[in-house]
Amino acid sequence: MAFEEILRQTRSLLCLDCGKCTGTCPVTRVDPTYSPRATIERVLAGRPEELINNDHLWACLTCRLCTTRCPSGVDYPAFVVAARVQARGTGVEGTYAHNAVMQELMGLMTLPVKQNRTGWVSGQMRTAAQGEDFYFVGCLPYFDVIFADLGVVSTEVARNTVRLLNRLGITPVVSDDERCCGSDLLLNGDEVGFRRLAELNVRTIAESGAKRVIFSCPECYNAFRNDYPRVIGPLPFEVVHLTELLAEHVGELGLGGLEETVTYHDPCRLGRYQGIYEEPRALIQAIPGLELVEMRKNRAQGLCCGTTGWVNCGQCAKGIQITRLRQAQATGATRMITACPKCRIHFTCALNDVGEEIPIEVEDLTGLLARSMEE
Ligand code: SF4
Ligand code: SF4
Ligand code: SF4
Incomplete structure (x- = not known):
């Protein structure tokens, strides 16, 4: 997408140069040289190369805090993600954490690999291979290995989610063929990899017969709810975050x-x-x-x-x-x-x-x- 189109689609053309975004931004609080306002102004002035070759392109958390105060409704996080896609197209990438192991993993998952993603399921849990409700676990099994030194057991979230769903009488489908949702690839500017993961996930879920997909991870949920339909079209199932479902049946x-x-x-x-x-x-x-x-x-x-x-x-x-x-x-x-x-x-x-x-x-x-x- 050309920068003119990015400016238009994200309403950045309407920027008033008021600086409310910069005044709100948590990154600016720590690094006063970072300014979303100045970044937009550079691109509006016809100098996008100053953004593409600047580390500040990768500093935005896409947290949307600035959007709560912008009087023009500028979607700065969407502007940044679209600009990262452009940057990546010219060979520019951010500095990846953990020696890029997550990026390598996500890249591998775009290929026809065999995975063991359900080793966390234990005997007392009820799960299925086919059914109406699919539990999209996300990359929790990989996090257990990568972040073992932190003492965080991420698959506890998956086990507890299944226990909670079982308590409501739901026996969710879990699948070894699930892939990363791709949200982080998109945030890294890799739209091609993101699209591939989206297609593979939708195919796996559709083959399970699921009519509803339940998420314990908000990033996976956001990818399915907002990014998948935009990139690959309408989904053939409903999506819901676990907290929405549980709150309805809390009693x-x-x-x-x-x-x-x-x-x-x-x-x-x-x-x-x-x-x-x-x-x-x-x-x-x-x-x-x-x-x-x-x-x-x-x-x-x-x-x-x-x-x-x-x-x-x-x-x-x-x-x-x-x-x-x-x-x-x-x-x-x-x-x-x-x-x-x-x-x-x-x-x-x-x-x-x-x-x-x-x-x-x-x-x-x-x-x-x-x-x-x-x-
Ligand atoms: S808050 Fe909105 S209008 Fe003001 S400088 Fe930031 S992006 Fe522009
Ligand atoms: S979305 Fe980016 S620019 Fe806006 S407040 Fe968050 S970190 Fe700052
Ligand atoms: S686990 Fe720690 S080092 Fe890794 S991305 Fe999170 S905060 Fe950064």
């Missing part, structure tokens, strides 16, 4: 009491991207004895977990993560609950860096609900 979960004080971190792709703020809170508040306390920045004003797309993770990401963890600590909560497996990984990584300095635990919402079901 059937049989939640038991937990005497704890927790706070809730809104993942960008569940909150600002989907408007899902109240369902996770309703689930937390349904636990008898548990107190939910809000951080100063919550819901649409919530702070991002500091990094996306496994790209450009450095001092700036750590600064944002520590700020968010301190906001959680200030509430007096002993746990920060999130509904995104990636937020959990990034925050745990930051906590490992600061040691005992911030005495708070990060837990996925599925873990909290599963503990409550056991009471």
